[in-house]
Amino acid sequence: MEITNAKYVNNTYMDEVDHIEATIDGEVWSVPLVEGNRFYNEIMRQVEAGELTIQDAD
């Protein structure tokens, strides 16, 4: 799974992070912060392995 451009996105109502926006295998996906979602699991695996950095939310 090729993941690039990972970035946290804030909830505009409550000003807190509610998902990650990332390009996964060439497509932009909104990834929920939920263990068990395979995209989230892979993002976190790559972060822990030092292969990916998630940018802060704006």
Added chain:
Amino acid sequence: MSFVKAGGFRGLQSDSDDIKIDTSGNVAFINNNIVNKNLLINGGMNVWQRSTSASSLTSNGYHSVDRWQSTIGAIGTWTQSRSTDVPSDQGFSYSLKMDCTAADASPASTDLLIIRQQIEGQNLQHLLKGSSSAKSLTLSFWVKSNKTGTYVAELQDTDNSRAISKSYTVDSANTWEKKTITYDGDTTGTLNNDNDDSLHVLFWLGAGTNYTSGSLQTSWAGSTDVNKAVGQVNLADSTSNEWYITGCQLEVGENASGFEFEPFSTTENKCMRYYEVSARSAMGVLTMGPSRNDATQVDAFIAFKVRKRATPGVSESGVSFNTNGNISTQGTRQIDNDGFNTAYILNGNQTSYASKNGTYKADAEL
């Protein structure tokens, strides 16, 4: 009271059993279509929401056919496609075809090539795994390949890191053959009663020595890599190689019954629990009226056709609006099992009807 004890029954005109009863009392109606006996989804390879063909494959993923994941670990390059080459007079419309387009005749020790399906634990509780009453499982499928020889079909209990492998043989080149494999029940390791993966069904197609150098583990035991795919041929050793499969069924008991043909919509709905793509270029009329007193932000909620296994990832494409040009930027996206809501920031007040068009994908696969 008197009893008739029998292992099978057959009709007057039949030369084989129409009803079979195994040693644990599980009854298999060989030609009847008992609903939901198949633990696998899309075993007939009918649903292909992502694509009917994917080429230049060298990595893991759900590339085309629904529910079937490819594990391609540095062993050749592949085209995976929907084929109309099926066993004759069996009722199947499609098969899954794996076509080698770049060969790897000498795989490294860690290389592996697998087609697999993962099953939720909450759908497997009736197997009684981990108890003294654990049920046997029977896997049946049709397979065809130019590459004859030994192949391996493995079950993996991912909750308890246990596994069992059985081999089958493709006897005749380029000929559809039906294979039936029975796995003993496992009296060790209960499966979690949840929506995560608990059992994997793996069709091995190639493996390096890390998976082949031991003894094939034909009884349930702790998962040991070297014992997983002993004897497995290397389907990646030539660009002439092809492998087709359809009619995959995993059922309780020691006998294989006839394949469970179900309406397309039934299979499609089962698949959509894990992955869904909207089928039209317009998502339809959306409720996107002003939702705040100051009317500087509007919400667009889209309900999934089928509730998802878990909170999915969402991807949209071709999004456009009918909002008099008022949309400024996309704001929050909230996703749950039932749908997703997207907030949009407006340049000014939106006082008239608004709509949003485009397509979406939602992925909650295991």
